[in-house]
Amino acid sequence: MAERITNFDDWKDLFYKWQKDIGFDPELVKDYQFDAIYDEGTSPTIEFGEFKGRKKFEKVLDIPTQDMRDSLLHLIFYQGDTEFGSSEQQRKLIDSAPSDYDRQCLIRVMREEQRHGWQMCHVLISNFGDSGKLEARKLLERRAYNNTRLLGAFNKNVDDFIDFVTYTCFIDRDGKYQLTMLHPSSFAPLSRSMGPMLKEEAFHLFTGQTGLARIVKAGKIPIPTLQKYLNKWLSTGYDLFGKDHSTAAARFYRWGFKGRFDEASAKEPPSDLNRLNEEARNLYYQEDCQIIEGLNRLIPEGNPKLRVPDIKFNRQIGDYADKMFSVEGNPLSEAEYKKHLEAVLPGPAERKLLEPILKAGNWMSAGAANA
Numbered sequence: 001m002a003e004r005i006t007n008f009d010d011w012k013d014l015f016y017k018w019q020k021d022i023g024f025d026p027e028l029v030k031d032y033q034f035d036a037i038y039d040e041g042t043s044p045t046i047e048f049g050e051f052k053g054r055k056k057f058e059k060v061l062d063i064p065t066q067d068m069r070d071s072l073l074h075l076i077f078y079q080g081d082t083e084f085g086s087s088e089q090q091r092k093l094i095d096s097a098p099s100d101y102d103r104q105c106l107i108r109v110m111r112e113e114q115r116h117g118w119q120m121c122h123v124l125i126s127n128f129g130d131s132g133k134l135e136a137r138k139l140l141e142r143r144a145y146n147n148t149r150l151l152g153a154f155n156k157n158v159d160d161f162i163d164f165v166t167y168t169c170f171i172d173r174d175g176k177y178q179l180t181m182l183h184p185s186s187f188a189p190l191s192r193s194m195g196p197m198l199k200e201e202a203f204h205l206f207t208g209q210t211g212l213a214r215i216v217k218a219g220k221i222p223i224p225t226l227q228k229y230l231n232k233w234l235s236t237g238y239d240l241f242g243k244d245h246s247t248a249a250a251r252f253y254r255w256g257f258k259g260r261f262d263e264a265s266a267k268e269p270p271s272d273l274n275r276l277n278e279e280a281r282n283l284y285y286q287e288d289c290q291i292i293e294g295l296n297r298l299i300p301e302g303n304p305k306l307r308v309p310d311i312k313f314n315r316q317i318g319d320y321a322d323k324m325f326s327v328e329g330n331p332l333s334e335a336e337y338k339k340h341l342e343a344v345l346p347g348p349a350e351r352k353l354l355e356p357i358l359k360a361g362n363w364m365s366a367g368a369a370n371a
Contacts, residue, residue: 005133008125011140015118018084018140023091029111036122037115039195046186048263049256056188060127063187068255071248072187073128075257077135078150079178080120081142085154086113086171088144093164098358101367102161105207109168112200119197123189152316153236159351160358161211162221166229169208170288174240176201177261177280184263186256209291211364216298220363223304225353228346230306231327234288235314241281244319249276277318285311314341 005011015034019026046054057063063072087110097103121139124132142148147155158167179201183194215221242249250273252258260266261280270276288308296305310329312320324337327344357363 005137008122011121011125011136014137014140022088024087028107032111034115034118036119037196038192040192042191046256047184048259049186050254051186051256056186056191058188071251072257073131073135075252076120076123076190077139080117080139081150082154083113083117083120084139085144085149089154089158090164093161096161098161098361098364099367106164109204109207116197119193123193127189151240153240156236162229165208165211166233168204169212170233170237172201172204172208174237174284176205177284180261181258184259212295213298214364214367216295217365218363220357223299223306225350227306228344228350231309231344232346234309237284238281238311239315239317242277242317244278245274246277247274250274
C-alpha cells in the first residue's frame with residue numbers, strides 16, 4: 001500500500017527513500033541542503049494571455065475554473081517527472097566518469113535536477129491539496145528504468161559519459177526552453193520557482209556543451225561515432241516540444257500559464273496559438289545548429305564534420321511521428337528505415353568500438369577545475 005502524505009515533511013521522507021532505491025548514495029550530497037527556492041523579484045501582474053494586466057494567481061482558488069486548475073496541475077507534475085527521470089537515467093555513471101572533475105559535474109547536475117523535482121513537489125503539496133500530494137507521491141514511484149516516466153525521452157538509456165554530455169547539452173537545453181516559457185507564468189508560485197531553476201540549469205548546459213567540445217579536441221572518439229549520439233539525443237529533443245499543432249499549448253498561453261521562449265522580447269502576440277510548440281522547436285533547432293557549427297570549428301580540416309539531424313528524423317511525437325525519414329530528411333521505405341536506424345544510432349557495435357578507448361582514458365581534454 002502506498003504511503004500517505006499529509007505534509008511536505010512526509011514527502012521528504014519518501015524522497016530520501018527514493019534516492020536509495022534508485023542507487024543514488026546520499027553521501028555524495030551530504031553537504032548540500034535540498035530546499036524549495038522562490039524568486040520574489042518576478043512580475044506581480046500577468047504578462048500575456050486573456051488575463052494580461054491582472055494580478056497573478058497566488059492561490060489555486062484564485063484561478064477562475066476547475067478546468068484551468070486541472071491543466072495547471074498537469075503542467076507542473078509533468079515538469080517534475082522530467083527532473084526525477086533524468087537522475088534515474090544517469091544513476092549508474094558516477095563510477096565511470098573520466099576524471100574527478102567530470103564526476104563532480106555529474107553529481108552537481110544530478111543533485112540540482114533532484115532539487116528541481118523537489119521544487120515542483122513543494123509547489124504541488126503547498127498549493128493543490130490532496131491532488132497535489134497524490135501527484136507528488138507518484139513522482140517518486142515512477143522509474144525511468146522501468147519505462148514508466150511520463151515522457152519517453154526520460155525512459156531512454158544513458159549508457160556512458162558520451163551519452164551524458166550529449167544529453168546535458170541537448171535535453172537539458174530543451175529544459176531551458178521549458179523553464180523559460182514557464183518563468184512568466186500567471187501562477188505566481190510556479191513563476192517564482194523558475195528563476196533559481198534556470199540559474200542551475202545553466203551549469204548543466206555548460207557541462208554538456210564544453211564536454212562535447214572536450215571530446216572533439218581530444219580527437220580519440222571518431223566523429224562518425226559521436227554523430228550517432230547527436231542523432232539519438234537531438235531527435236529526442238525535438239519530440240520534447242510536443243505536438244506541432246497543440247490546443248493544449250494554446251490553452252496554456254491564453255490562461256497565462258506558459259508563454260513563448262522569447263515572450264519577454266516579443267513585440268506582437270502569437271499569430272497562431274496552436275503552433276506555439278512548433279515555433280519553440282524551430283528556435284531550439286536554430287540554436288542546435290549554432291552549437292554544432294562551433295564544434296565543427298574544432299575539428300581539423302580534412303576530417304568529417306558533425307551535422308544536425310533533420311527535424312523529421314526519428315520522431316515519436318508531432319507531425320512526423322512514426323514517419324520514416326533519414327537523418328538528411330529523405331523519405332525511406334520501411335526496410336530502408338530499419339537499416340538506416342541501425343546505421344545512424346549508437347548500438348552494440350559502438351559500445352564495442354568505444355570500450356578500449358574509454359578504458360584507456362584521455363578521450364576528453366582536461367576540464368576547467370574551477371568551472
